[in-house]
Amino acid sequence: MNKLNKVVLAYSGGLDTSIIITWLKENYGCEVVCVAGNVGQNDELDGLEEKALKTGASKLYIEDITKELVEDFIFPALKGNAVYEGKYLLGTAFARPIIAKRLVEIAHKENADAIVHGCTGKGNDQVRFELAIKAFDPDMKVIAPWRIWDIKSRDEEIDYAEAHNIPIKITRETNYSKDKNLWHLSHEGLDLEDPANEPKYDEILEMSVSHEKAPDIPTYITLSFEKGIPVALNGEKFDGVSLIQKLNEIGGKNAIGLCDMVENRLVGMKSRGVYETPGGTILYYAHKELESLCLDRETSHYKELIGHKLGEVIYFGQWYTPLREALCAFIDKTQETVAGDVKLKLYKGNIITAGITSPYSLYSEEFATFNEDEVYNQMDSQGFINLYGLPITVRAKMQKQSNLGAK
Amino acid sequence: MNKLNKVVLAYSGGLDTSIIITWLKENYGCEVVCVAGNVGQNDELDGLEEKALKTGASKLYIEDITKELVEDFIFPALKGNAVYEGKYLLGTAFARPIIAKRLVEIAHKENADAIVHGCTGKGNDQVRFELAIKAFDPDMKVIAPWRIWDIKSRDEEIDYAEAHNIPIKITRETNYSKDKNLWHLSHEGLDLEDPANEPKYDEILEMSVSHEKAPDIPTYITLSFEKGIPVALNGEKFDGVSLIQKLNEIGGKNAIGLCDMVENRLVGMKSRGVYETPGGTILYYAHKELESLCLDRETSHYKELIGHKLGEVIYFGQWYTPLREALCAFIDKTQETVAGDVKLKLYKGNIITAGITSPYSLYSEEFATFNEDEVYNQMDSQGFINLYGLPITVRAKMQKQSNLGAK
Amino acid sequence: MNKLNKVVLAYSGGLDTSIIITWLKENYGCEVVCVAGNVGQNDELDGLEEKALKTGASKLYIEDITKELVEDFIFPALKGNAVYEGKYLLGTAFARPIIAKRLVEIAHKENADAIVHGCTGKGNDQVRFELAIKAFDPDMKVIAPWRIWDIKSRDEEIDYAEAHNIPIKITRETNYSKDKNLWHLSHEGLDLEDPANEPKYDEILEMSVSHEKAPDIPTYITLSFEKGIPVALNGEKFDGVSLIQKLNEIGGKNAIGLCDMVENRLVGMKSRGVYETPGGTILYYAHKELESLCLDRETSHYKELIGHKLGEVIYFGQWYTPLREALCAFIDKTQETVAGDVKLKLYKGNIITAGITSPYSLYSEEFATFNEDEVYNQMDSQGFINLYGLPITVRAKMQKQSNLGAK
Amino acid sequence: MNKLNKVVLAYSGGLDTSIIITWLKENYGCEVVCVAGNVGQNDELDGLEEKALKTGASKLYIEDITKELVEDFIFPALKGNAVYEGKYLLGTAFARPIIAKRLVEIAHKENADAIVHGCTGKGNDQVRFELAIKAFDPDMKVIAPWRIWDIKSRDEEIDYAEAHNIPIKITRETNYSKDKNLWHLSHEGLDLEDPANEPKYDEILEMSVSHEKAPDIPTYITLSFEKGIPVALNGEKFDGVSLIQKLNEIGGKNAIGLCDMVENRLVGMKSRGVYETPGGTILYYAHKELESLCLDRETSHYKELIGHKLGEVIYFGQWYTPLREALCAFIDKTQETVAGDVKLKLYKGNIITAGITSPYSLYSEEFATFNEDEVYNQMDSQGFINLYGLPITVRAKMQKQSNLGAK
Numbered sequence A, B, C, D: 001m002n003k004l005n006k007v008v009l010a011y012s013g014g015l016d017t018s019i020i021i022t023w024l025k026e027n028y029g030c031e032v033v034c035v036a037g038n039v040g041q042n043d044e045l046d047g048l049e050e051k052a053l054k055t056g057a058s059k060l061y062i063e064d065i066t067k068e069l070v071e072d073f074i075f076p077a078l079k080g081n082a083v084y085e086g087k088y089l090l091g092t093a094f095a096r097p098i099i100a101k102r103l104v105e106i107a108h109k110e111n112a113d114a115i116v117h118g119c120t121g122k123g124n125d126q127v128r129f130e131l132a133i134k135a136f137d138p139d140m141k142v143i144a145p146w147r148i149w150d151i152k153s154r155d156e157e158i159d160y161a162e163a164h165n166i167p168i169k170i171t172r173e174t175n176y177s178k179d180k181n182l183w184h185l186s187h188e189g190l191d192l193e194d195p196a197n198e199p200k201y202d203e204i205l206e207m208s209v210s211h212e213k214a215p216d217i218p219t220y221i222t223l224s225f226e227k228g229i230p231v232a233l234n235g236e237k238f239d240g241v242s243l244i245q246k247l248n249e250i251g252g253k254n255a256i257g258l259c260d261m262v263e264n265r266l267v268g269m270k271s272r273g274v275y276e277t278p279g280g281t282i283l284y285y286a287h288k289e290l291e292s293l294c295l296d297r298e299t300s301h302y303k304e305l306i307g308h309k310l311g312e313v314i315y316f317g318q319w320y321t322p323l324r325e326a327l328c329a330f331i332d333k334t335q336e337t338v339a340g341d342v343k344l345k346l347y348k349g350n351i352i353t354a355g356i357t358s359p360y361s362l363y364s365e366e367f368a369t370f371n372e373d374e375v376y377n378q379m380d381s382q383g384f385i386n387l388y389g390l391p392i393t394v395r396a397k398m399q400k401q402s403n404l405g406a407k
Helices: A015-028 A049-054 A066-077 A090-109 A125-136 A154-163 A238-252 A280-292 A299-313 A323-332 A378-389 A390-402 B015-028 B048-054 B066-079 B090-107 B125-136 B154-163 B240-253 B278-294 B297-315 B322-334 B380-388 B388-402 C015-028 C048-055 C066-079 C091-110 C125-136 C153-161 C240-253 C277-294 C297-315 C323-333 C382-388 C388-401 D015-028 D048-054 D064-077 D091-110 D123-136 D154-163 D241-253 D278-294 D297-315 D322-334 D380-388 D390-402
Strands: A004-010 A029-039 A059-064 A114-116 A140-142 A178-179 A183-190 A219-227 A229-233 A258-264 A272-278 A342-348 A352-355 B006-009 B031-038 B059-064 B114-118 B141-142 B177-180 B185-188 B220-227 B229-233 B260-266 B270-275 B340-347 B348-356 C006-010 C031-038 C061-064 C114-116 C141-143 C179-181 C185-188 C219-226 C229-233 C258-264 C271-278 C340-347 C348-356 D006-010 D031-038 D059-064 D114-116 D139-142 D177-180 D184-189 D219-226 D229-233 D257-263 D270-276 D339-347 D350-357
Touching: A004 A015, A004 A090, A004 D322, A015 A029, A015 A154, A029 A090, A049 A059, A049 A140, A059 A090, A059 A352, A066 A090, A066 A229, A066 A238, A066 A280, A066 A299, A090 A114, A090 A125, A090 A178, A090 A183, A090 A299, A090 C240, A125 B380, A125 B388, A140 B380, A183 D064, A219 A238, A219 B322, A229 A238, A229 A280, A229 A342, A238 A280, A238 D257, A258 B278, A258 B297, A258 B348, A280 A352, A280 B260, A299 A323, A299 B260, A299 B297, A299 C048, A299 C297, A323 B048, A323 B348, A323 C297, A323 C323, A342 D048, A352 B260, A352 D350, A378 B125, A390 B125, B006 B015, B006 B090, B015 D278, B031 B048, B031 B090, B048 B059, B066 B090, B066 B229, B066 B240, B066 B278, B066 B297, B066 B322, B090 B114, B090 B177, B090 B185, B090 B297, B125 C185, B154 C015, B177 D064, B177 D380, B220 B240, B220 B278, B229 B240, B240 B278, B270 D270, B278 B297, B278 B340, B278 B348, B297 B322, B297 D297, B297 D322, B322 D297, B380 B388, B380 D177, C006 C091, C006 C125, C015 C031, C015 C153, C015 C271, C015 D229, C015 D241, C015 D297, C031 C048, C031 C091, C048 C061, C061 C066, C061 C091, C066 C229, C066 C240, C066 C277, C066 C297, C066 C323, C091 C114, C091 C125, C091 C179, C091 C185, C091 C297, C125 D380, C125 D390, C153 C219, C179 D091, C185 D270, C219 C240, C219 C277, C219 D048, C219 D123, C229 C277, C240 C277, C258 D278, C258 D297, C258 D350, C277 D257, C277 D390, C297 C323, C297 D257, C297 D297, C348 D257, C382 C388, C382 D123, C388 D123, D006 D015, D015 D154, D031 D048, D031 D091, D048 D059, D059 D091, D064 D257, D064 D278, D064 D297, D064 D322, D091 D114, D091 D177, D123 D139, D219 D241, D219 D278, D229 D241, D229 D278, D278 D297, D278 D339, D278 D350, D380 D390
Parallel strands: A004 A029, A004 A114, A029 A059, A114 A140, B006 B031, B006 B114, B031 B059, B114 B141, C006 C031, C006 C114, C031 C061, C114 C141, D006 D031, D006 D114, D031 D059, D114 D139
Antiparallel strands: A178 A183, A183 A272, A219 A229, A219 A342, A258 A272, A342 A352, B177 B185, B185 B270, B220 B229, B220 B340, B260 B270, B340 B348, C179 C185, C185 C271, C219 C229, C219 C340, C258 C271, C340 C348, D177 D184, D184 D270, D219 D229, D219 D339, D257 D270, D339 D350
16 A cells, blocks of 8 residues: 555544554554544544544544534425435435535645545445545545455454554444434444344434333424524524424434335445434424425425435435535525424324414415305316316327227 | 206215205206215215105216226325325325216216216316316216306305205204215315314314324234235235225224325315325335335336326326326336335334335345445445546536636 | 406507407407517517507507517526427517516506407417416406407408408418517418428528528537526627527528427417527527536436426416526526537538537546546446446346346 | 456457457456347448457357347337437447347356456446346356556557457557447547537548538438337338338438537546437437327426436446336337328438328317317316416415515
């Protein structure tokens, strides 16, 4: 391997990135500058600097990017109802590009030769990291140890750590692979690797409780939106980060936002994960309910396609691309009148709508009522049906003539 | 109004169609042949012939179309995961075209001059009925009394019934407007006309119970599919109709399949409805879970768009069109390997996946595992990322040269 | 018919709208204020005021909306490559909403009771006019004489004109139905009503010549674009209106932009038209060529779908809707780097690319070359193919195990 | 490199694959079985066996796959109007999967250890070959010499050939990179590598002439279709292969089907090519014209999206996938009534429609006529517009109340 002078490492303090520090120094003889992104995983950051330095890093940057994560990544996706494969609320996918952007900034500032990440060669995150790095510096060298070293498993990692006296709490007990941030917590691996297995929720869950353990009394909340963005809970203004924290608490308690799925990774295989996204699930639900009042049919139906694409684009790590920007421009335009209040009842895993109001509501009781109205002429339907159905009429006439006949 | 000799009326035995018999005879001087479609609403059909004849009809056809409804309408939609506006499982939309087809057949057999339906001029059903009629006989005359008579409300209907001695059980107490069949029960009107109101589920629900009233003990079931169609429950073979009946019972008891939505009608206004679709909701859920194992990513993602369109097409009454047929041809092709078992846990409104297996599963633990594998070369990722990211690289290089710079 | 005080009429000076003045006064006893929109049809406007007043109008507004037509309607569509059914460049569809907007403004200013247009009840234009009117004043009364009067044909119109001494040049010779503006000229009717007939181009064409009559020597031009908008021709700056005029001249001479199509009208029937759009065809072609250099693949492919939808939305008269605005927001975002020069060879109906350059080109000879390069590692392809093809691999393995086998 | 016993090589007889024989034997010590696919390039196959054996191959299979190419690949795409990036008629993309399928069959029969192809590591064809190979044998080893050997350019190839006495006609004069089959001929490289350069058509073209050299007299032809497939020319029945040959001749003479484009390759870079597809261009044009008569609007518009996707899927080498099969199932369903005659005028690069007829035409002069008709009630439009425009009305009313106002 070529000699390097200095590298910047995306560092979490876990087993993988701890070992990587040593491995980098051993193999490249380089200085290792660590960067940890605070994306709301909080407690994991305590004592991190000490740990990094002890493990051999020359420096640790802790970048607080929680606010940016919420405002520049989560909220645009929320406005688009962007979901991957109908289920996944993109928790990990949001965090990667923003961390990568900081890695490039710090690599430039530190005059580093390469950026290093601890992602496996089988996952999406390596792609998300590297695409974002390419967007900000297409010439930056990237090192992904998992793709090149000889270590093949957790056990071999621990062997390596012990052999190199890497000062971390080591346990040979197996654990799920997890990713945590303000928005979500994911669980993969172990018994989850067989989709035939029911997840052991009571052992797994951390942000929330299982459905059975949620309270028998429902919780009612009211969320207020402006331009498609949540701004208040129960009448009290919140910034985005605090709002999500608060909703995680309320949602988690009521078993909201559990998701178990077999998903299609970008790198071509299916994988199975369990996700907890309590606050996010509530926000997505409420936003869609509000849109049902504020968007007209044609906009709403086409926006479903746009959101479907945006979910794919984000999951695939294409955040910093013209397509993502254009999709968001479409979405933003539709959100100008998405404002109002959504009252929800949370109960043992269920989100139940309990009332929606909007100053820009396109629901018109005047038109919709079963009672007599002043505004709608029922005779209009006849003309509508005749023209809307004209292609069917013409075809049926052609079929008669051709003896084809509708089936 | 022109004199008519004989008409065929889509008859339910309710207030609307009872009055229409009298109104038709009064205004057109015609014989009225009634047709009731049995779409699984069952009990509503008891004593219907007597009622129809007493009210002035010359004849009543009761057409049992439940099996056709399930096999030719519901299952194709299920295979496509076709939903309208992300929520509505199309219960009413399925039933209309098939009834209309029978109306045309009977009108031809009876040599009738027109087909009459009791749909309001504000709803979707008039469109669904009439488009299907046009598909089978583009020259058939259609009469829609609600669009042309002077009666404007339920009260005026009752006045009319009393004035004409129409022998039906009459109550001035108001009721939700309902539509029931094997698949679902819908509720509209009254307090539901204001989206700000939380539905009074304990008063409304008939097929199911409210979340709170569901048992504290979960119910586990296993559904088996072949070619995308459910064929067995808990290992026991069922035909489609019986399976849905059984699932309605199980699902209803566990508060599954409640849906409260503001939807966009085809005729241009928004309306609000509460739907109960207990068995259907379970089937859609299970089918999608199974597809997560059996369909590859590209097929699955594009099929989402196809299903989105199919939901629209069905809701819009376009069942008997080339587009609907072509969408279903796409879908059928994808279902050849959608087979296997889905185990579900039903608990107080929640459907929780408890295990999926398929002989055609594309989930490969061999590829997905976090442990060492024999089949996947992690180095492949590097090449993949470099080429997948090449457009980002090229653009970033162009931006550097042009001093544009990624944002 | 109800008495009206004053109406505003969309007036062209042709037979239809001339008769309508008299008919309106006869039937509603109202004052008729005429409005003609100058959309570049130019010569048709000479002497129009005199004609309107002579025919009974109280006033004529001539609104010059050519610039607005180009900048606010044509250019946004051009940026989106919006076309209807792969062929139609939307000439008529652009002009209607903008005229309608002026009609509403003048109706408000004049305190008129209704807006009147001379569109047939079979066409798209009635829809385009009226949807735009609804967007600006949902309560404005609209009168469409063709839908309500007894006149059924051109001959009956002439009879009516003669009987009422309407002072217009009357000819019983039949003519194609035409619509002209800066962007295009359309021809419908007569022998064109049978799609089996080849159009008699040498008799029909006005803006252009037939292919055979175009010069034997090609014309080369260079168009320059900024942010997706054409700004110069052969190095000389032009405003939008002048540029289109100039290109109409050059294109028309070279037989560019003839289009003969059977199209699907919004009101449900197919119709057949011949369109001349010489300048517009050149602009669309050049813009797309430039985009092939400036847009990345994912943006470009998705933008094709957006343009497809935009073409539909514009054709369907939905200009003043949130969906149209959102589609344009998407498109605008993509055009930021669509700049450069496109050299074209025009020759007897053909537009032949003769060179494209852009400061923001994403074409990289460095990557594309067949010769040795420094930037591309061919080994990356292997990893790319392995992962890109992984779903195929996994499926083939499953098929082997299941004895299914690829076909 | 590992020792191999026997390999199967996709062989063309050109410089690349000739060298590869020697290189394989030198590096792997293996027997080389050559396979050439006859896809209509004809003359290139003369003397090929002798050449292969002389160059060191143990055997040459010549597989005639022209008929399969036309019927199983070209016609399904034609039915879908599948095009890549609005221009490319997929000539090369059609041929690759079918050749790959034969390679696998022969590799199995010959009990070979690997399949070898001569595609560059920068192009699409390597992907198309290898994805198809994976579909038929996911465990088959593939060798792509261009990705691994040290030869970097044509000059180095010639050096290698000379050094190894490879008995082929060698010229150091540079040439465009070409791919030829029944459907098309592509040209890449040299001056074409700069999109600013106008192609030297008079030097490049082989299947056709430049626009200027086409005759001054137009050629009229009539194509007949059944179920979306061309079956006769000028009333004479032709099988698919002969029809395309005949149309290539006629089209080529009239300068039809030249295409110059900058396209986005699957492997991430843009490339520039000139394509000649004379017969294919005529067929695509004629098919679309016929569909304008035979397909209803909704089917036609949605089918445009399906065709757009199919073009992408084929270009991307995903022929043997469930998605491609499902797209084709959709398309086939729509083609049942696509039958009739299309008369075309070919003139100096232009295809001009000269009459379309179909027994299943949905064009109805009865409905479309400007003259009085019996079938269309113009008053229906009013109801249609009121309901079609209801969302606009409701929104405008909301805006009035909210003081938002349409822009």
